[in-house]
Amino acid sequence: xxxxxxxxxxxxxxxxxxxxxxxxxxxxxxxxxxxxxxxxxxxxxxxxxxxxxxxxxxxxxxxxxxxxxxxxxx
Numbered sequence: 001x002x003x004x005x006x007x008x009x010x011x012x013x014x015x016x017x018x019x020x021x022x023x024x025x026x027x028x029x030x031x032x033x034x035x036x037x038x039x040x041x042x043x044x045x046x047x048x049x050x051x052x053x054x055x056x057x058x059x060x061x062x063x064x065x066x067x068x069x070x071x072x073x074x
Contacts, residue, residue, distance in 0.1 A: 012063035012070070019060045027064075034068045043069060 008014075016027050023030075033054070037046045043065055050061035 012067040015060055015063040019056075019064065022060070023054070023056060030064045031068055034065055038068070 009016075019030065020026055030050075033050070034046055037049060041049065046065045047058065047061040050056040050064065051058060056064075
C-alpha cells in the first residue's frame with residue numbers, strides 16, 4: 001500500500017523502493033537472505049556480507065538488516 005504525502009514512510013522502510021529498483025529484487029528476496037544469515041552472523045556482519053556478496057550499498061544493506069531485526073523476521 002502506497003503512502004500518501006501526509007503519511008510519509010520513515011526509517012529503514014523508506015529505502016525499500018530504491019533497494020528494489022537498484023538491485024532488481026523484491027524486498028522478500030532480501031529478507032530471506034538476511035534470515036539465512038541471522039543464525040550465524042550479527043547485524044554488521046550481515047551488512048558487510050550484503051555489501052560484499054551482493055554489491056549493496058552500506059545504507060541499503062543496513063536498512064534491510066535493521067528492519068529484519070526490528071520486526072523479528074527470523
